[in-house]
Amino acid sequence: MKKTCATFASATLLLSVANAQEDLPETTPPLSVCNVEPVSFSSSALMPKGHVKVEANRTEIIENKVALFSGNVDITSDTAIISANQAQVNENGQDLIAKGDVQYQDAQLSVQSDAVSLRSKEERLEMQNTRYQLTGFVGQGAAQDILLDTDTGIVLKEVSFTTCPEGDEDWMIRASEISLEKGTVWGQAKHTRFYVADVPVFYLPYFAFPVSNQRQTGLLFPELTSSSTTGVDYRQPFYWNIAPNYDMTITPRLMTLRGLQLNTQFRHLSESSESMAYVEYLPSDNDMDGNPDRYFYRLEHQGQLTDNWVLDVDFNGLSDDNYLVDLGSDYYNRSDTHLYRTVSLNYYSQDLLVGMHVKDFEVLGDTAESYRALPELKVNYQTSLGEYFDFILDSELAYFDSTSESAPKATRFHIAPTLSMPLRSAWGELVAETTLLQTFYRQENIQDNELSENVDRTLGQARLFGALYFEKDSAWFNPDMSMTLEPKIQYLYTSYQDQTDIGLYDSTPLLTDVEGLFRGQEFTGLDRISDNNQITLGLTTRMLDKNNREQFVLSVGQIFYLEDNKVVAATKNQDRSALAAEVDWRLNKNWYVHSDVQVTTDTDKVDLSSAGIEYRKDAARFIQLSHRYVRDLSDETIDQIGISASWPITENWQWVGRTYRDLEDNRSIETYTGLQYESCCWAVRVVAYRNLNNRYSTTGEQSTNDFDSGVSMQFIFKGIGSSGTRRSMLQDGLFGYRQPYSLN
Numbered sequence: 001m002k003k004t005c006a007t008f009a010s011a012t013l014l015l016s017v018a019n020a021q022e023d024l025p026e027t028t029p030p031l032s033v034c035n036v037e038p039v040s041f042s043s044s045a046l047m048p049k050g051h052v053k054v055e056a057n058r059t060e061i062i063e064n065k066v067a068l069f070s071g072n073v074d075i076t077s078d079t080a081i082i083s084a085n086q087a088q089v090n091e092n093g094q095d096l097i098a099k100g101d102v103q104y105q106d107a108q109l110s111v112q113s114d115a116v117s118l119r120s121k122e123e124r125l126e127m128q129n130t131r132y133q134l135t136g137f138v139g140q141g142a143a144q145d146i147l148l149d150t151d152t153g154i155v156l157k158e159v160s161f162t163t164c165p166e167g168d169e170d171w172m173i174r175a176s177e178i179s180l181e182k183g184t185v186w187g188q189a190k191h192t193r194f195y196v197a198d199v200p201v202f203y204l205p206y207f208a209f210p211v212s213n214q215r216q217t218g219l220l221f222p223e224l225t226s227s228s229t230t231g232v233d234y235r236q237p238f239y240w241n242i243a244p245n246y247d248m249t250i251t252p253r254l255m256t257l258r259g260l261q262l263n264t265q266f267r268h269l270s271e272s273s274e275s276m277a278y279v280e281y282l283p284s285d286n287d288m289d290g291n292p293d294r295y296f297y298r299l300e301h302q303g304q305l306t307d308n309w310v311l312d313v314d315f316n317g318l319s320d321d322n323y324l325v326d327l328g329s330d331y332y333n334r335s336d337t338h339l340y341r342t343v344s345l346n347y348y349s350q351d352l353l354v355g356m357h358v359k360d361f362e363v364l365g366d367t368a369e370s371y372r373a374l375p376e377l378k379v380n381y382q383t384s385l386g387e388y389f390d391f392i393l394d395s396e397l398a399y400f401d402s403t404s405e406s407a408p409k410a411t412r413f414h415i416a417p418t419l420s421m422p423l424r425s426a427w428g429e430l431v432a433e434t435t436l437l438q439t440f441y442r443q444e445n446i447q448d449n450e451l452s453e454n455v456d457r458t459l460g461q462a463r464l465f466g467a468l469y470f471e472k473d474s475a476w477f478n479p480d481m482s483m484t485l486e487p488k489i490q491y492l493y494t495s496y497q498d499q500t501d502i503g504l505y506d507s508t509p510l511l512t513d514v515e516g517l518f519r520g521q522e523f524t525g526l527d528r529i530s531d532n533n534q535i536t537l538g539l540t541t542r543m544l545d546k547n548n549r550e551q552f553v554l555s556v557g558q559i560f561y562l563e564d565n566k567v568v569a570a571t572k573n574q575d576r577s578a579l580a581a582e583v584d585w586r587l588n589k590n591w592y593v594h595s596d597v598q599v600t601t602d603t604d605k606v607d608l609s610s611a612g613i614e615y616r617k618d619a620a621r622f623i624q625l626s627h628r629y630v631r632d633l634s635d636e637t638i639d640q641i642g643i644s645a646s647w648p649i650t651e652n653w654q655w656v657g658r659t660y661r662d663l664e665d666n667r668s669i670e671t672y673t674g675l676q677y678e679s680c681c682w683a684v685r686v687v688a689y690r691n692l693n694n695r696y697s698t699t700g701e702q703s704t705n706d707f708d709s710g711v712s713m714q715f716i717f718k719g720i721g722s723s724g725t726r727r728s729m730l731q732d733g734l735f736g737y738r739q740p741y742s743l744n
Contacts, residue, residue, distance in 0.1 A: 045076065052075065080106035099116075102116045112131045124150075126145065130144075141156075158177075160173065173207070174195065217239060231255055233712075251265075263280045263281075264280075275299075292319070295319045297318075351381060355376075355377070355378040357377075378394075391418070406448060409443070414440075417435070417436055437460070441454065469484060510522055512577070532565075536559045556582075578599055605631070606629065639662065
């Protein structure tokens with residue numbers, strides 16, 4: 001039988017649905033990790049406002065008051081679509097009753113029901129014996145009754161809710177009532193029972209959960225861990241959405257060994273700035289003698305004052321040296337020895353950069369005191385002088401202070417004008433430049449040091465750098481690849497002046513790699529500028545595929561000294577530097593190799609090396625073996641080997657493991673393993689670790705023999721405030737995961 005169609009112009013049928021839901025928010029986007037497609041709804045199928053269209057196989061109208069429809073009934077209004085086996089419309093479109101395999105769908109809900117009753121005057125819609133799906137959101141369940149009206153919004157009686165697919169409900173909320181009130185973005189549940197695999201886990205007389213991706217005030221999911229330093233560690237974050245542009249997260253943290261800690265984070269966002277204040281406070285640590293109060297704080301701010309001026313603040317502090325070791329931090333590693341305290345005001349334009357900084361440090365343990373720059377002003381100016389020449393001016397004014405009463409202090413002014421002639425093309429480049437390095441020091445508190453009160457240091461520097469870029473359409477071992485050959489040469493001359501009467505305020509020797517050979521300076525800062533008369537040679541070759549992606553890169557370089565260096569801290573006993581080499585090799589789409597090495601050529605001894613080989617099948621499957629060696633780093637030898645791996649066990653189970661061993665001391669320094677189960681709608685993560693404790697003694701010496709171990713467990717229920725990621729386990733631990741190569 002052919003379908004008939006009836007249209008009621010200006011009817012108010014189903015208008016109540018719009019009134020009940022007009023202020024409800026857009027739903028959360030679907031979870032990308034779930035293979036269950038959420039229900040979608042297109043408003044293009046709706047009628048114009050105030051119109052209703054009814055289609056059915058059979059239509060019967062009685063005295064213009066009652067309309068009976070049967071057989072494939074489709075009712076479309078300006079807000080919703082109803083399909084049923086039969087329907088009855090009374091009072092000229094004021095009331096509707098639909099029965100038999102009823103399907104209701106609007107911008108918020110998709111419902112299967114035995115019967116639907118709609119009263120337009122009361123703006124009330126009722127559905128019985130239903131199964132529902134939130135539109136655009138992987139959330140579904142069943143309800144004995146669903147009520148929608150203008151006053152109360154949406155109410156579901158004897159209802160269940162889960163973000164798991166139907167028939168595979170790993171977790172579920174059951175409640176006597178769930179309501180989504182008009183104008184709110186929270187769902188509220190009464191007499192709530194939380195089930196995991198059909199087993200009741202806990203009961204709440206009242207439970208609220210978000211039904212939007214908007215930020216909402218409420219409890220976030222807790223985290224439960226355990227370690228030898230804290231005992232059982234339970235964190236329960238509470239999120240406070242104070243205003244659209246600022247919020248706060250308050251996290252009580254209960255540690256069975258240490259007590260109750262309160263962590264608070266406040267964030268503020270404006271059109272031109274963002275700020276964050278974070279405070280951790282533990283009153284009376286039960287695991288320490290004397291039960292001291294312990295705290296950590298952090299203040300961050302990045303703000304654009306005008307089009308050219310930017311303000312940055314990074315300020316940190318803590319109560320004692322062992323705070324990071326005992327209690328951990330999301331911002332610092334337990335092996336860190338300095339906490340930054342910096343305030344910077346910067347000006348940027350096309351030719352001029354101005355930076356004003358205040359730099360201080362919180363120093364942990366007996367680590368050597370670092371100088372504070374209070375303040376530091378840097379001005380960098382660059383402009384073109386005609387077609388071939390550039391003029392560059394670098395300048396700095398700084399005052400260095402120390403917390404040590406016996407340490408010298410200094411005011412330093414440095415200015416370095418440079419005249420450069422850069423010639424660059426696709427086949428090569430030639431840069432010739434000359435620089436005058438003028439530095440003035442005024443030093444204080446120098447009674448116990450062989451320093452001068454006033455120092456005027458003037459140095460001249462000349463640099464000539466050249467490079468050629470050759471390219472061949474076919475590589476030696478693979479005709480499908482292109483190959484480059486890039487020889488480089490640099491001559492550098494820097495005049496000499498005795499600098500032993502200058503203190504070391506921000507200078508320390510730099511480690512050198514292939515690129516560092518062409519740097520021309522062997523120290524950070526300006527307190528030591530090495531004299532140079534040297535030639536640097538370097539060579540780089542690359543193999544590129546058809547898409548110009550690097551498949552193989554090899555670089556080697558070495559410095560040849562034409563004169564002995566006279567600056568005491570940079571004195572060398574050889575006529576050449578260590579030979580530096582670096583290789584990155586993509587063996588195929590799965591295997592990668594990285595290695596860099598520095599070899600002293602007169603003794604053939606390796607001074608520094610690192611190597612890594614990694615097999616990567618995809619984002620979740622990889623195995624990495626790495627090694628690093630430094631012959632002398634602060635009078636210690638570093639010789640460590642490590643292996644990291646991430647591999648799915650099954651479709652839902654993922655394993656991550658990592659171990660590092662110190663070959664010099666023949667002992668393990670970190671062992672870390674994590675196991676995670678992740679389904680469409682929930683995840684559980686268990687992590688175990690054992691690593692060096694790194695605690696400081698009362699004299700400030702750091703322990704190198706004590707170990708800390710622990711186990712942590714975290715539950716993630718997706719779709720109600722949390723989402724899971726198996727990759728995050730790779731970032732945990734003492735070392736974390738890093739790719740050892742730089743191929744693009």
